[in-house]
Amino acid sequence: MHPCPAHTHALHSTVTETPVITTTGLTKVYRSRGREVIALDGVDLHVREGEVYGVIGQSGAGKSSLIRCVNLLERPTSGTVTVAGQDLTALAGRGPRAGKELRQARSGIGMVFQHFNLLSSRTVQDNIELPLEILGVSGRERSRKALELLDLVGLSDKAKAYPAQLSGGQKQRVGIARALAGDPKVLLSDEATSALDPETTRSILQLLRDLNRQLGLTVLLITHEMDVVKSICDSAALMEKGRIVESGTVSELLATPGSELASALFPVSGDASGEDRTVIDVTFHGEAATQPVVSQLARTYNIDISILGAAMDTVGGKQVGRMRIELPGRYEDNVVPIGFLREQGLQIDVLGQEPVLVGEGAK
Amino acid sequence: MQPLLSQACWDTLYMVGWSTLIAVLAGLPLGVLLVLTDRGGLVQNTVVNKVIGQVVNIVRSMPFIILMVALMSFTRWIVGTTIGREAAIVPLAVGAIPFFARLVETSVREVDGGLVEAVQSMGGNTWTVVRKVLVPESLPSLISATTTTVVAIIGYSAMAGTVGAGGLGDLAIRYGYQRFESELMWLIVAVLAVVIAVIQFAGDSGARVLHRRAGKGGEPLRFRVLAGFLPGGPVGATPTKTR
Known part of the structure; x- marks a missing residue:
């Protein structure tokens, strides 16, 4: 197998035993026209502080529902989600709309998307400033922070460009910078590299790994590509039909006889x-x-x-x-x-x- | 003839300008509300959605001349009279609000749901989503919608002569039709054609500039707009939506 530069990186692992993301008995059932689709079926997920945790599975396995339940973009049907010691499901309340407390908690969770989701009407810098605007940060502080983040993701020269002028990889770098603007402890990555070519995928994964090491950022990512898990994940879980069928650190998985993830990795x-x-x-x-x-x-x-x-x-x-x-x-x-x-x-x-x-x- | 024509021109622009302003100010929130309250919307509310939808449909289905008569007492209550330019603005605006609202609804619906999600994931509330995503992202399309509305209002305003509001349409009927002064009528038709062409061009250029920015980059914007004037047409003259 090809050597992984991420593993030979100078900085050492930042994993601690403190749980940062915990879900217990997470269930999501979609109801449409009398039919029920069970997307999540009692998912227990434990992501430790400072680790890169990969959830892998085929499309339709429920990965996307899972990650969207973590910041409650999707309301779980039952079960709890705790992020950084805060029970988000309790904050959410019963109504369909996100209350103030939940929105505040969300601003501490960064998220990057498969299709980047950058505002086409804003420049790169203004896109990164958006979460800061929502947080009510002053104009000067916003632009200072945005430029600092652009530097961090290696796009200092693109501040005034519009997203349409960037390549896919550059767009995702902007997406990552934007996700980091609110100084989150946790970064959720929803198939962040799935729309990118292999070369760009590697550089984006490398960036995520570096951020994980430099900032002690906990990363929960979902993917359908084994290579992603292989190159940056400390731990991984395999999802099938709304359930986590295997999970653990890479060496724990290897120690599990007959582990599908281990033999795939x-x-x-x-x-x-x-x-x-x-x-x-x-x-x-x-x-x-x-x-x-x-x-x-x-x-x-x-x-x-x-x-x-x-x-x-x-x-x-x-x-x-x-x-x-x-x-x-x-x-x-x-x-x-x-x-x-x-x-x-x-x-x-x-x-x-x-x-x-x-x-x-x-x- | 000259003072008649310029007065009529001014009257038309006056009525159209004010009623467009009112239609945009009222129709924009209404259109956004139609999207938000729809099933699966951010503030899903079937009752509100159905009520607004029905009112919009009823007003839109009414011929303008009937609307104008039906609204007389309302007009008197608002501007104190039912005759003249100001009196015509009320029914023009009322007729244009639902028209514009439907166009806004269509434009806003086209905004990628992923962008809404992104802002929600940052902790933004519904108002933030409207202000930072729905409106700015649909702006090129909203500009086109405004252009269409202005042109429609110019059409309606021809009927405003029935309430003594003057304007180009009124002039064409009184002098061109009732007094058989065909030259004046054709002149008015020409003026209207020019006015509409100018408005359409301005609207299209505005929308195109924003579309370009949101679409593929490359050539500087100013140059591209200029290219629209050149014979042979600009490259990719039709506004295209990326994504």
Whole structure:
């Protein structure tokens, strides 16, 4: 797999154990013409302070409803949403309109959109000043802040341009700058890179990662692209049919046997080269990953090991990932070496022996 | 003939100017309200929406000359008389308000819902959405709507002669039709055609400038407007909506 510059960034992870976004039993049911569509079905989400949390799923899985429920653009049918210690669902009240308190809470949550949603009638600078106008910040302070943010997203020269004169990537940078204007603790990203080409996507993700590291900003993003999760997320959740089916930090996911997310994040492939061969998947997560286990295995048992495929990454200075290796002889002949690997704290899945789920994400 | 014509011209512009101003001031909030109170709108209110919608439809379905007569007592209450230019402004404005309101409704409805959401996510309330998004984003289209309204009011104002308000239409009927002075009538037709062409051109240019800004950038705006005068037509002369 391609190396990820984000992970080798000089600044270190800002993740703490304090929960910033918590949803409990979040349910959203859409009713139209007597039909009911369940978009969210009891979603419990826990996003810790300072982390980049990715929710991935196919369209229609409920990701969009989820992120829009977090700042209550969408009213959940039941369940609670807490952001930065504030129970937003309690602030929302019963009426369909957002009260003063909810609006105040929203101004502390930045949001970026797939289609940027910039006002075409305003210049770039005026777009960034918009949330500050809503907050009632004075004119001079607004323009100071807007120019500072433009500098942060690398668009200082575009202050007087109109959105129509910008490229997609530049528009999204403006969208990000605008979302940061109110000094939010939390940034919600609704498919922010889905309308962009791969190159631009990378640069926008890099920007989000940098902001996360520099400002300690918590980012909750939804996406349908595994690459997004792979390149910037500390934690991820997989959504299917309105439910979160898997969630956790990247290493926790790897440690989960049969995790679809893990196999999609770290796809390995390769078949046995002959009859008398044993193919095993070694999953590295945590401490064992720092030891050269493969060569230890080869030396200790004097066996020839072929590596069929591997997907490794460095997260927080530790190696995480998967490796598919082939040992000579049948499974019965390799019980001892496999036991050795397990003793090292590695997770071993033997192909053809145990139920091994290989996700469809190996594309 | 000359003083007659210039007086009539002035009367027409006077009536049309005031009633346009009133129609825009009243029709804009009404049109916005029609969108906001509609189903799925920001302040959904079926009763208000239906009531406004019905009133708008009733006034719009009334022929202007009937409206003018029907509103006589209202006109007297407002301006103290039912005769003259001022008296004509009242029915003209009342007739144009629902006309403009419907055009506003259509324009505002075209604003991308994502922009509304963006402002809501920043903590903006409904008033902020109206002021910062709905109106400014639909401005090019609102300018076109105003142009259409002005032209319609000029048409209505021809009937204002029946209440002694003068104006070009009145002149054409009294001198051109009743006194068989065809030259004067054709002259008035020419004047009206020029007036409407100028208004249409001004409105179109205004809308086009704003459209350009909201659309694709590139050439400086001033140059593009100038290009509209040149033979062969400007590049992409028809206002196009991006997105």
